[in-house]
Amino acid sequence: AQTVTQSQPEMSVQEAETVTLSCTYDTSESDYYLFWYKQPPSRQMILVIRQEAYKQQNATENRFSVNFQKAAKSFSLKISDSQLGDAAMYFCAYRSSNSGYALNFGKGTSLLVTP
Amino acid sequence: KAGVTQTPRYLIKTRGQQVTLSCSPISGHRSVSWYQQTPGQGLQFLFEYFSETQRNKGNFPGRFSGRQFSNSRSEMNVSTLELGDSALYLCASSDRQPNTGELFFGEGSRLTVL
Numbered sequence: 001a002q003t004v005t006q007s008q009p010e011m012s013v014q015e016a017e018t019v020t021l022s023c024t025y026d027t028s029e030s031d032y033y034l035f036w037y038k039q040p041p042s043r044q045m046i047l048v049i050r051q052e053a054y055k056q057q058n059a060t061e062n063r064f065s066v067n068f069q070k071a072a073k074s075f076s077l078k079i080s081d082s083q084l085g086d087a088a089m090y091f092c093a094y095r096s097s098n099s100g101y102a103l104n105f106g107k108g109t110s111l112l113v114t115p
Numbered sequence: 116k117a118g119v120t121q122t123p124r125y126l127i128k129t130r131g132q133q134v135t136l137s138c139s140p141i142s143g144h145r146s147v148s149w150y151q152q153t154p155g156q157g158l159q160f161l162f163e164y165f166s167e168t169q170r171n172k173g174n175f176p177g178r179f180s181g182r183q184f185s186n187s188r189s190e191m192n193v194s195t196l197e198l199g200d201s202a203l204y205l206c207a208s209s210d211r212q213p214n215t216g217e218l219f220f221g222e223g224s225r226l227t228v229l
Contacts, residue, residue: 037220042222043203043222043223044118044220044221044222044223045205045207045218045220046220047217047218050217091158099171100163100165100170100171101146101148101163101170101171101209101211101218102148102160102163102171102173103148103150103158103160103218104160105150105157105158105159106157107157108157108158
């Protein structure tokens, strides 16, 4: 089974600064999808960004970008110009191209944004 | 467009009882997945339904079951509740289009087992 590891239980960043959240995964597959989800205190998870493994170009969504290193099985999330509303739990997730829509989640990183 | 709706939002049960949770997906979405979230185990996949058929199942005992109706609404049931079943149960819907896989989550049902 694929495992997803987030080695940083908690991170802190000041407003307007940049922070990088780490994620590594273990898989023997070549075709898969990676996601970062955000779970604010209200508990509703929302998708931040996705990356298809077959794409070499790193995904970007406004202030959010990823550093996808397929050989190293690393998928980090960079948040630029951090805002107070970015404070949340961030989960890295893996989906095999063969597993339907089952996501394997990491344990999450709690991001604190300070004024 | 209404989001994913889960009911009830909070409930308290005692050991040995059973519970049914409901999930209404986003209109047009035919895939519904269920996840259990606990502080210790994190987010774990329970099962996925698509067009009333279970397509995938996680590593949970048979006490956990689910179903999906023709209108795509889904229910999950946990029988003979144990203390360890206390968790936030999240439902997610998807249009299951290839190469996307975006899940839209509900706010969850918080189950406490006493």
